[in-house]
Amino acid sequence: MNMDDQRIKVLYVDDEEGNLMAFRASFRRDFDVHVAHSGAEGIAFLEQNTVHVVISDQRMPMMSGAEFLATVKARWPRIVRLLLTGFSDIEAVVDAINRGGIHAYITKPWDPTDLKLRIEQAHEVHILREERERLFDRYRQVFDSSGDPIVILDDKGTLRELNTAAQQLIGLDRASLLLANATSFLTETGGLVRRMRANRKGTTCPNVDITLHTPDGRTIDCLVTASYLGRSPEGPSLYQAMIKDISDRKQEESRLRKLNSDLDKRVAVRTQQLMDALDDLGAFSYSVAHDLRSPLKNIKVLSDHLGSLLAIGGNEDEKDISHRIHKGTSRLIALVDDLLRFARTDSQKLECEDVDLAEIIGECIRDIAIDHDHVEFALPGAGQFSVHADRAMLKVALNNLLANAIKFTRGRSAARIEVGVNADEEGTVVWMKDNGVGFDNAKKDMVFGVFKRLHSTSQFEGTGIGLALVNRIMNKHAGSCWAEGTEDEGATFFLRFPHQQGTNTVRLAS
Numbered sequence: 001m002n003m004d005d006q007r008i009k010v011l012y013v014d015d016e017e018g019n020l021m022a023f024r025a026s027f028r029r030d031f032d033v034h035v036a037h038s039g040a041e042g043i044a045f046l047e048q049n050t051v052h053v054v055i056s057d058q059r060m061p062m063m064s065g066a067e068f069l070a071t072v073k074a075r076w077p078r079i080v081r082l083l084l085t086g087f088s089d090i091e092a093v094v095d096a097i098n099r100g101g102i103h104a105y106i107t108k109p110w111d112p113t114d115l116k117l118r119i120e121q122a123h124e125v126h127i128l129r130e131e132r133e134r135l136f137d138r139y140r141q142v143f144d145s146s147g148d149p150i151v152i153l154d155d156k157g158t159l160r161e162l163n164t165a166a167q168q169l170i171g172l173d174r175a176s177l178l179l180a181n182a183t184s185f186l187t188e189t190g191g192l193v194r195r196m197r198a199n200r201k202g203t204t205c206p207n208v209d210i211t212l213h214t215p216d217g218r219t220i221d222c223l224v225t226a227s228y229l230g231r232s233p234e235g236p237s238l239y240q241a242m243i244k245d246i247s248d249r250k251q252e253e254s255r256l257r258k259l260n261s262d263l264d265k266r267v268a269v270r271t272q273q274l275m276d277a278l279d280d281l282g283a284f285s286y287s288v289a290h291d292l293r294s295p296l297k298n299i300k301v302l303s304d305h306l307g308s309l310l311a312i313g314g315n316e317d318e319k320d321i322s323h324r325i326h327k328g329t330s331r332l333i334a335l336v337d338d339l340l341r342f343a344r345t346d347s348q349k350l351e352c353e354d355v356d357l358a359e360i361i362g363e364c365i366r367d368i369a370i371d372h373d374h375v376e377f378a379l380p381g382a383g384q385f386s387v388h389a390d391r392a393m394l395k396v397a398l399n400n401l402l403a404n405a406i407k408f409t410r411g412r413s414a415a416r417i418e419v420g421v422n423a424d425e426e427g428t429v430v431w432m433k434d435n436g437v438g439f440d441n442a443k444k445d446m447v448f449g450v451f452k453r454l455h456s457t458s459q460f461e462g463t464g465i466g467l468a469l470v471n472r473i474m475n476k477h478a479g480s481c482w483a484e485g486t487e488d489e490g491a492t493f494f495l496r497f498p499h500q501q502g503t504n505t506v507r508l509a510s
Contacts, residue, residue: 007032008123009050013042013068014057014084023055026112031119039063043071051079053122055106058085073101078129080122084108149243152229154236157182169245171214182241187211187219196226203228221250300329350476354386355394357430361419364399368406375406378418385421387428389477389497397473400466401432401493408436408491427479427498435490439483447483470495 009032012023020035027033034051036042038060046054054072058065069081083105103122106115143150149166153159159178167174170185186192187210196205205226212220222243229238303326358380365377387394402417409415412435422429439447448471470493474481479498485491 008052008119010034010053010055010119011036011042011045011051012055013037013039013060013065015060016057019057027116027119030116039065039068039071042068043075046072046076046079051076052126053080053082053119055082055084055119058083069102077101078126078133080126080129082106082118082122084110146242149245151182151241151243152238153182153241154232154238156236158236160232160238166243169214169220169243170212171216171218185212185214187213219247220245221247300326303329350390350393352388352390352477354388355391356383357385357387357419357421358382360391360395361398361402364395364402367399368403375409375415375417378416378420380419380421387421387430387497393473393476397470397495398430398432400470401495404466404493405432405434405436405491408438409434412436424496427496430495430497431492433490433492438487438490439485440487441485444483444485448481 008030010027011034012020013036014020014023015037017037020037024033024035034045034049036045039056040063042054042056045051054069056065056068060068065083065085069083072079072081081102083102085105085107103125104118106118143161143163146163147165149169150163151159151166152161159180159182162174162177167177170177172180192208192210195208199205199208205224208224208226210222210224212222214220223246224244225242227240227242229240232238303322307322307326359382361379405417406415409417416435418433420431420433422431448467471481474495474497477497480496481494483491483493
């Protein structure tokens with residue numbers, strides 16, 4: 001690159017040859033200096049060459065410095081202009097400022113150091129002006145090509161500029177919109193001002209909802225981001241507003257709200273229908289089970305009486321039939337009793353308290369009347385652990401688990417049942433482990449189902465209700481239950497009681 005292209009190019013205009021020679025001699029090492037003997041010669045030079053700074057003497061024949069600089073301003077506004085004048089030419093300075101838009105004036109005789117500094121400052125102004133114009137051109141390209149409407153308006157609502165997208169949004173041409181006021185397209189202004197103030201972040205108000213009414217009768221929902229640009233040369237504050245049409249989104253939101261509302265209504269109706277059906281089913285089940293119990297008890301009593309009569313004089317077949325009737329009736333009564341307990345669980349209210357685990361396990365063992373010589377127990381000590389639960393329901397659940405463990409360990413020569421408590425983040429876990437026949441762990445999800453049995457009735461008696469009742473009790477407590485087992489190695493059942501406002505923590509004995 002030529003070094004001259006990087007130097008500041010200065011044109012000095014003066015009708016006195018001595019001044020031109022002195023200027024060239026003083027600054028030719030610092031700048032790319034060019035001279036002209038008159039305003040006309042200077043204009044002719046500028047028509048053929050690019051210059052950064054123009055310096056003109058005021059007093060010249062045919063065309064004064066102020067007149068020459070006014071012409072330069074009109075034809076080459078980017079060039080920075082300086083005026084040389086005497087102290088007595090103050091009117092000329094004012095004229096040059098008004099007409100020529102000069103950057104500065106220098107009094108004669110000029111000081112080389114001061115004039116050099118002025119030229120360098122003028123060049124910096126020239127660079128800043130070019131940069132500003134480049135940025136403005138780039139902004140103008142973005143402004144015009146933006147797919148979103150953009151408008152520039154003042155604090156009175158007068159539109160100063162707008163792009164093509166804004167014209168298409170409103171449906172008016174540019175000339176008509178520049179004659180209009182932005183407030184004429186708004187549904188309301190008071191609420192808009194409040195929302196913008198509440199949403200302001202520095203000099204920007206992002207994503208403010210507005211509704212526009214167009215001259216052709218359309219209503220448009222929009223999001224506006226307004227930014228403060230500063231004051232115009234005339235004085236009013238200027239703002240840029242970027243507008244996004246969200247009418248489609250608003251319509252979709254309205255449609256979804258209506259769908260959700262309709263869905264909520266249908267769900268509420270369907271839920272009520274299901275609740276009514278469940279209530280009817282529960283009432284029916286309870287009624288059937290309750291009504292079955294009385295005739296079954298009569299059959300059992302009669303079978304007992306028949307068995308006592310046959311014990312005296314009956315044959316073996318008659319005794320076997322009587323025994324089978326008695327056994328089947330007893331099983332049916334047990335099933336009815338389990339069904340009644342199962343049906344009552346949903347309607348029964350929880351009355352939770354801190355229950356000592358050792359105490360309630362002891363009650364269960366006494367109720368079942370276990371042969372302690374056959375079963376070895378490993379139980380928590382009195383006062384060692386407590387669980388926050390409904391005492392009666394907890395006893396039913398533990399009774400069923402304990403009866404289950406005893407039933408499935410009765411074939412062991414040394415049966416062992418262990419009860420313990422663990423605490424985790426979700427609550428208190430009570431577990432009961434036995435060394436009985438166990439089960440296939442792949443079927444563990446079936447364990448707590450109603451009438452689900454993993455062993456045949458010929459092996460182990462039962463109604464298939466006990467563990468389902470345990471599951472319902474845990475659901476009532478907003479807890480959970482699960483089981484882990486291995487065939488012929490035993491099983492472990494877990495009951496998790498959730499924390500209740502600081503309760504259900506494991507309480508250790510002091």
